[in-house]
Amino acid sequence: MKYRQKIVITFFVVMIIVMTMLKTPATDTTLVRKNVVDLTAQEKSDFVNAVKTLKTIPGTNSKNVSLYDEFVAIHNGAMTFTTMHLGGLVTLPQDTPPTGPAAGIDAAHEHGxxxxxxxxxxSRLEKALQSVNPKVTLPYWDWSDPRSVDVIFDPNFLGANGSGDFINLSNGGQLQGGRVQSGNFSEANGWTLIPDLHTRISTAETLGTSLIRYLPPESAPGVLGFPLDKAQTDRILQSKDYKTFQLFVEGQIIVDANGVEQRCEREPCNHNLVHALLDGTLENPSAPGPSLRSSLNNVPASPNDPVxxxxxxxxxxxxxEWQKNGRRGSEFYAVPGTEPYGHNLNDRMWPWDGGDSIPGSVGSIDIRPYLPVIAPDDIVRPIDALGVRKYGYIYDTLVKPVSKTSSTFRLLGLGALGAAFLLWRKRSYLPL
Ligand SMILES: [Cu+2]
Structure with missing residues (x-):
């Protein structure tokens, strides 16, 4: 091989190495979901605008139901497959029962x-938002972060608190809440809910056309509020197996610092607690059980609140994060055959089940006219949803910051590329 050929080959090899090093896999095609407290003002307004735009785009099934409301209908529908909810505390009235293999079990909660x-x-909602604005991703609410509530419920973002109602607290204080009458998600600003999709879980009566919220007090000894206990949230990530993780993060069990499991019976925990906290106080002297005042605490209807x-x-x-820590793949899911239908690794999950199951009614409300059109071959099973990468997003907590070492290697690579180029230039003047 001639000297000049060797130089040219070296040049291309170095270039390929440099190009490989310059590639940053997590950021070129993968969108990053950020902690809400780290969003820029622009990112916040992009998110709000995209969400509100989905409320103005006609859905796939009926032009009278927006794309956003079709998402609300899916969540309502998933919870019509059983009438027993909130750990058996409430029963959903239902004129028409569900049919198909999914009947009898909540399609989306309480199980694997x-x-x-x-x-x-x-992810489907996020992709709908990205059809409005490709840069938008879902922010997350780290409920153990003391900064979150003020950021989220700022009137310029997802705020404000509801108003018009006062609840007396046992410590002598009062809590305000009620219908959201100002901010981006008030009726005055176009956030009008479909009454049939905004119902009280225990009675199926409608909660009306406005979002309802009661911002909780700050947490303190003896007072449930935000932020939630960080040590407990950290313990969720230590869960020894999938079922412990799922029940702990959902809020059915609590695992204490000694690893002892208890059921969350007296008051909800973690995810369930966040649903319940925006409901006003959890203390309800007049009636035992959940007070069910707010949109977010009436779980079937809860996606009406963008929170x-x-x-x-x-x-x-x-x-x-739990998966990233060495627990990826189907062996880190519920033991096969131990879950009710719809929740095992290879079961079809309604509504992406090829039409196998039909939801029941909410009281006398038939929710089917509000559901989106879903293609018969649009099938999703738990096994299809185990990894985030195929969905095209990653969390900021899982993106590796560019280390000093790799920056050094990149500089060295660029240096080598330059040197090879100079050498090639110099050699090319030599007589062949
Ligand atoms: Cu849910």
């Missing part, structure tokens, strides 16, 4: 499928 179902659901997506992005982030 809770995490894959919501991962799929959130829902931030709450669930945090659940999904914790799952992704």
């Amino acid at each position: 499928g809770f995490l894959p179902w919501h991962r799929e659901y959130l 829902f997506w931030l709450l669930h992005a945090n659940v999904d982030r914790l799952w992704a």
Whole structure:
């Protein structure tokens, strides 16, 4: 081989190495979901605008139901497959029962499928948002971060608190809440809910056309509020197996510092607690059980409050972090055959089940006219939703910062490229 050929080959080899080093896999095609407290003002307004735009785009099934409301209908529908909810505390009235293999079990909660179902659901909403603005990703609400509540409920973002109602607290204080009457998600600003998709879980009566919220007090000894206990959130990530993780993050069990498991019976925990906290106080002297005042605490209807997506992005982030820590793949899912239908690794998850199951009614409300059109071959099983990469997103907590070492290697690579180029230039003047 002639000297000049060797130089040219060296040049291309060095160039390929440099190009490989310059490639940053997590950021060129993967969008990053960020902690809500780290969003820029532009990112916040992009998110709000995209969410509100989905409320103005006609859905796939009926032009009278927006794309956004079709998402709300899916969550409502998933919870019509059983009438027993909130750990048996409430019963959903139902004139028409569900049919198909999914009948009898909540399609999206309380069992193993809770995490894959919501991962799929959130990703579909996120892709709809990206059809409005390709830069938008779902932010997450780290409920143990003391900065979150003020950022999220700022009137310029997802705020404000509801108003018009006062609740007396046992410590002598009062809590304000009620219908959201100002901010981006007030009726005055176009956030009008479909009454049939905004119902009280225990009675199926409508909660009306406005979002309802009660911002909780700050947490203090003896007072449930935000932030939630960081040590407990950290313990979720130590869960020894999938079921412990799912039940702990969802809020059915609590694992204490000594590894002892208890059921969350007296008050909800983690994900369930966040749903319940925006409901006003958890103390309700007049009636035992949940007070069910707010949109977010009436879980079937909870995606009416856009805070829902931030709450669930945090659940999904914790799952992704738990998986990243050596627990990826189907062996880190519920033991095969131990879950009810729809929640085992290879079961079809309604509504992506090829039409196998039909939801029941909410009281006398038939929710089917509000559901999106889903193609018969659009099938999703828990096994399809175990990894985040195929969905095209990653969490900021899982993106490796560029280390000094790799920057040094990049500089060295660029140096080698320059040297090879100079050498090639010099040699090319030599007589052949
Ligand atoms: Cu849910």
